Amino acid sequence: xxxxxxxxxxxxxxxxxxxxxxxxxxxxxxxxxxxxxxxxxxxxxxxxxxxxxxxxxxxxxxxxxxxxxxxxxxxxxxxxxxxxxxxxxxxxxxxxxxxxxxxxxxxxxxxxxxxxxxxxxxxxxxxxxxxxxxxxxxxxxxxxxxxxxxxxxxxxxxxxxxxxxxxxxxxxxxxxxxxxxxxxxxxxxxxxxxxxxxxxxxxxxxxxxxxxxxxxxxxxxxxxxxxxxxxxxxxxxxxxxxxxxxxxxxxxxxxxxxxxxxxxxxxxxxxxxxxxxxxxxxxxxxxxxxxxxxxxxxxxxxxxxxxxxxxxxxxxxxxxxxxxxxxxxxxxxxxxxxxxxxxxxxxxxxxxxxxxxxxxxxxxxxxxxxxx
Amino acid sequence: xxxxxxxxxxxxxxxxxxxxxxxxxxxxxxxxxxxxxxxxxxxxxxxxxxxxxxxxxxxxxxxxxxxxxxxxxxxxxxxxxxxxxxxxxxxxxxxxxxxxxxxxxxxxxxxxxxxxxxxxxxxxxxxxxxxxxxxxxxxxxxxxxxxxxxxxxxxxxxxxxxxxxxxxxxxxxxxxxxxxxxxxxxxxxxxxxxxxxxxxxxxxxxxxxxxxxxxxxxxxxxxxxxxxxxxxxxxxxxxxxxxxxxxxxxxxxxxxxxxxxxxxxxxxxxxxxxxxxxxxxxxxxxxxxxxxxxxxxxxxxxxxxxxxxxxxxxxxxxxxxxxxxxxxxxxxxxxxxxxxxxxxxxxxxxxxxxxxxxxxxxxxxxxxxxxxxxxxxxxxxxxxxxxxxxxxxxxxxxxxxxxxxxxxxxxxxxxxxxxxxxxxxxxxxxxxxxxxxxxxxxxxxxxxxxxxxxxxxxxxxxxxxxxxxxxxxxxxxxxxxxxxxxxxxxxxxxxxxxxxxxxxxxxxxxxxxxxxxxxxxxxxxxxxxxxxxxxxxxxxxxxxxxxxxxxxxxxxxxxxxxxxxxxxxxxxxxxxxxxxxxxxxxxxxxxxxxxxxxxxxxxx
Numbered sequence: 018x019x020x021x022x023x024x025x026x027x028x029x030x031x032x033x034x035x036x037x038x039x040x041x042x043x044x045x046x047x048x049x050x051x052x053x054x055x056x057x058x059x060x061x062x063x064x065x066x067x068x069x070x071x072x073x074x075x076x077x078x079x080x081x082x083x084x085x086x087x088x089x090x091x092x093x094x095x096x097x098x099x100x101x102x103x104x105x106x107x108x109x110x111x112x113x114x115x116x117x118x119x120x121x122x123x124x125x126x127x128x129x130x131x132x133x134x135x136x137x138x139x140x141x142x143x144x145x146x147x148x149x150x151x152x153x154x155x156x157x158x159x160x161x162x163x164x165x166x167x168x169x170x171x172x173x174x175x176x177x178x179x180x181x182x183x184x185x186x187x188x189x190x191x192x193x194x195x196x197x198x199x200x201x202x203x204x205x206x207x208x209x210x211x212x213x214x215x216x217x218x219x220x221x222x223x224x225x226x227x228x229x230x231x232x233x234x235x236x237x238x239x240x241x242x243x244x245x246x247x248x249x250x251x252x253x254x255x256x257x258x259x260x261x262x263x264x265x266x267x268x269x270x271x272x273x274x275x276x277x278x279x280x281x282x283x284x285x286x287x288x289x290x291x292x293x294x295x296x297x298x299x300x301x302x303x304x305x306x307x308x309x310x311x312x313x314x315x316x317x318x319x320x321x322x323x324x325x326x327x328x329x330x331x332x333x334x335x336x337x338x339x340x341x342x343x344x345x346x347x348x349x350x351x352x353x354x355x356x357x358x359x360x361x362x363x364x365x366x367x368x369x370x371x372x373x374x375x376x377x378x379x380x381x382x383x384x385x386x387x388x389x
Numbered sequence: 390x391x392x393x394x395x396x397x398x399x400x401x402x403x404x405x406x407x408x409x410x411x412x413x414x415x416x417x418x419x420x421x422x423x424x425x426x427x428x429x430x431x432x433x434x435x436x437x438x439x440x441x442x443x444x445x446x447x448x449x450x451x452x453x454x455x456x457x458x459x460x461x462x463x464x465x466x467x468x469x470x471x472x473x474x475x476x477x478x479x480x481x482x483x484x485x486x487x488x489x490x491x492x493x494x495x496x497x498x499x500x501x502x503x504x505x506x507x508x509x510x511x512x513x514x515x516x517x518x519x520x521x522x523x524x525x526x527x528x529x530x531x532x533x534x535x536x537x538x539x540x541x542x543x544x545x546x547x548x549x550x551x552x553x554x555x556x557x558x559x560x561x562x563x564x565x566x567x568x569x570x571x572x573x574x575x576x577x578x579x580x581x582x583x584x585x586x587x588x589x590x591x592x593x594x595x596x597x598x599x600x601x602x603x604x605x606x607x608x609x610x611x612x613x614x615x616x617x618x619x620x621x622x623x624x625x626x627x628x629x630x631x632x633x634x635x636x637x638x639x640x641x642x643x644x645x646x647x648x649x650x651x652x653x654x655x656x657x658x659x660x661x662x663x664x665x666x667x668x669x670x671x672x673x674x675x676x677x678x679x680x681x682x683x684x685x686x687x688x689x690x691x692x693x694x695x696x697x698x699x700x701x702x703x704x705x706x707x708x709x710x711x712x713x714x715x716x717x718x719x720x721x722x723x724x725x726x727x728x729x730x731x732x733x734x735x736x737x738x739x740x741x742x743x744x745x746x747x748x749x750x751x752x753x754x755x756x757x758x759x760x761x762x763x764x765x766x767x768x769x770x771x772x773x774x775x776x777x778x779x780x781x782x783x784x785x786x787x788x789x790x791x792x793x794x795x796x797x798x799x800x801x802x803x804x805x806x807x808x809x810x811x812x813x814x815x816x817x818x819x820x821x822x823x824x825x826x827x828x829x830x831x832x833x834x835x836x837x838x839x840x841x842x843x844x845x846x847x848x849x850x851x852x853x854x855x856x857x858x859x860x861x862x863x864x865x866x867x868x869x870x871x872x873x874x875x876x877x878x879x880x881x882x883x884x885x886x887x888x889x890x891x892x893x894x895x896x897x898x899x900x901x902x903x904x905x906x907x908x909x910x911x912x913x914x915x916x917x918x919x920x921x922x923x924x925x926x927x928x929x930x931x932x933x934x935x936x937x938x939x940x941x942x943x944x945x946x947x948x949x950x951x952x953x954x955x956x957x958x959x960x961x962x963x964x965x966x967x968x969x970x971x972x973x974x975x976x977x978x979x980x981x982x983x984x985x986x987x988x989x990x991x992x993x
Contacts, residue, residue, distance in 0.1 A: 044957040170783060270782070369780070385777065
């Protein structure tokens with residue numbers, strides 16, 4: 018194999034793929050990145066057995082071929098090579114080492130045979146659809162915060178992606194919950210997504226897609242089957258295993274009859290919660306919301322340090338109500354509101370509260386109160 | 390007062406002080422005599438810590454009347470035939486035991502040789518022989534010692550309590566019994582429950598049986614057979630796997646040509662061999678038998694013969710280290726394979742039956758049905774923060790992802806097929822006849838450590854040359870010792886040369902150690918060498934650095950491993966020497982046999 022590639026492009030691509038490689042591995046090949054050179058392009062592939070990222074970049078391959086080298090070391094070498102240099106990758110006949118040349122630098126890296134490299138991408142995908150990158154980003158950004166990190170309920174460790182909505186207005190829906198709060202985002206259902214199985218996309222995959230999407234083109238193609246999902250973002254292909262489990266019937270926890278409506282200015286509310294929660298201790302962090310006609314009083318009492326109170330002018334016309342929330346959860350949800358006004362629908366101090374964005378439709382959040 | 394020749398009784402009493410130090414020495418001398426007489430059975434009886442009475446009966450060759458008369462005279466022995474102290478094949482040879490005992494106690498010997506028509510008996514009291522009279526005994530010799538040290542009240546005063554002396558006697562007999570599994574021993578007396586060690590077959594299996602009888606079933610289960618042979622010197626025996634250790638070095642039994650000894654050289658070699666396996670404050674349990682041409686060893690260092698001198702000490706040391714290291718590497722994976730009883734019992738249900746009025750329905754384990762997800766009075770789940778309500782999103786479940794049935798060929802591997810990971814730290818694997826719990830960090834740490842060690846051995850230790858050689862002042866003898874080992878130290882990256890009579894110049898230090906205090910290192914080395922004659926501290930420091938690197942370079946606890954990764958780890962453990970212990974000597978895995986599990990559930 019002999020291939021010449023631009024340093025900046027190689028660095029960017031390696032930056033994408035090397036992230037999935039764990040630093041410490043019990044299986045040596047998993048620490049390596051697969052390099053494959055074909056006529057005018059070079060592809061890089063890395064995997065942790067659950068997740069596989071392949072990126073293709075333009076290159077001049079004098080001799081096609083492939084090999085694998087330690088991913089982190091390869092990345093560090095490329096990173097330290099001078100900017101603007103042309104990098105030549107060459108492996109000899111028995112392919113036991115890969116030579117890396119740029120300017121006057123020369124490295125050799127020990128390789129492992131390509132045949133040992135696991136292939137995750139194999140297998141047919143039953144459904145395929147294309148979304149705007151901005152939509153995928155929104156789907157992820159608005160739900161990611163609610164993903165559970167609790168390993169014993171592993172089926173909550175991801176975003177539940179499935180077809181929903183009515184027959185007239187079918188949607189593609191993402192849901193995440195950790196048992197305390199829930200986030201649900203709907204998109205108009207793209208062509209090809211109808212009848213797709215409900216899948217749980219693991220947290221690590223969600224994070225990787227989120228990072229890749231920053232550099233992505235306008236469109237993202239999503240393919241999926243029962244066990245796998247594949248995101249194609251321009252020249253990057255990310256294939257991931259799905260969480261094998263059943264997502265709970267989340268519909269049951271979304272309240273339908275909350276009649277007390279509170280309308281707040283998002284920025285004012287967020288700032289006020291942040292201010293009063295300064296006084297709260299690390300544990301607990303409950304902030305009390307006292308509602309009366311046209312007025313919201315936020316208060317925090319910490320027996321160890323003192324108390325804080327702030328009043329806000331709000332739209333509220335129902336009976337007076339006192340309810341407590343975890344301030345961090347309130348801030349998390351407030352951060353998801355894209356418009357200027359947030360609407361909270363409440364029932365009583367022990368029941369879930371529904372939050373949504375008055376201006377942006379399609380996203381809703383549910384939050385369980387704290388007893389104060 | 391004019392100079393005069395001391396009477397023989399006094400001479401014997403003075404000499405006895407060296408041979409017969411305490412009752413245990415009497416037992417040792419007499420049992421050795423019995424073994425030298427070819428006895429296949431030795432009965433020992435003691436009373437009052439051996440002070441009141443010691444009786445030793447054997448079925449050996451016995452003595453003729455003429456022999457008996459001579460036996461109690463100083464320097465009379467049947468064990469040296471050609472006046473050559475270089476070819477000693479018997480335990481005794483000095484001809485001091487009987488007269489020494491006779492000088493300080495009341496001694497009675499009854500013996501029968503096959504050529505005699507009947508047995509003869511002789512008694513010695515305070516060094517005075519009685520006449521030989523006929524007696525009744527079918528075979529062998531019976532020696533009775535009573536009122537030990539009655540003739541030397543000073544020695545009597547310095548004896549410890551009867552209990553301590555009895556314990557010392559037991560220890561002496563244990564050692565002799567370990568050396569001769571083919572001889573049956575009985576140890577009885579008023580102060581102890583009688584112990585009998587039946588004669589076992591000669592050779593390794595018998596030896597292990599006897600060692601197990603004496604050192605306990607734990608030792609037998611953990612024993613690794615070791616053997617090494619070169620230039621006519623054989624080292625063999627059994628060493629306990631590093632999972633079985635003691636807090637002191639008393640569990641190390643060493644025998645040279647069947648003679649129990651305590652030799653610093655051998656103890657040092659055992660330490661060196663185990664250095665990589667044990668924490669510093671733990672000591673291995675070994676029983677090693679060194680066999681070599683009697684000409685190559687001098688047992689005549691001390692009357693009690695507990696010390697020996699080897700002509701080729703280096704060879705003996707190397708053989709011991711090799712034998713132990715080979716054995717440990719070979720069986721290294723075997724750890725506390727069969728979890729001992731203490732661990733098993735910790736598996737037992739910890740709670741006792743509840744008092745009568747306990748109602749399980751009010752216990753946390755009572756299923757509360759599906760609690761209303763919302764509405765009044767939502768019960769916080771165990772995972773919720775304080776007072777934080779939660780939805781009903783299902784209960785924690787075992788991860789179903791790993792439930793694929795293991796392939797049969799994996800089950801047959803020593804470490805089995807990985808089934809799941811628990812607490813993100815331990816791998817549970819299934820074997821044909823049990824289950825194994827593996828500490829993933831400890832196991833991977835050992836693998837990385839062994840790799841680092843191999844590369845150290847292959848590539849050598851890199852050396853940092855010092856800008857200004859460090860001059861360390863030491864005494865002359867130490868300098869000589871250090872310089873004599875300069876080439877060995879250089880292998881470990883420490884280059885020294887002699888700098889005048891009382892100083893050493895350090896020119897290069899191992900770069901692995903970073904900035905190191907050469908003077909302190911050298912003193913440490915010198916002190917250790919003075920005692921043990923080896924350069925262990927330097928090697929140990931380097932390995933400590935390697936161990937730290939291994940710790941950082943290995944999979945930590947808390948990392949989720951996929952089934953493929955777990956199996957890869959298990960397979961690599963099977964291929965790595967010593968993978969049964971982590972670098973700090975803790976076990977990397979424990980095995981629970983199916984039979985043990987069945988026991989827990991009362992199925993057996």
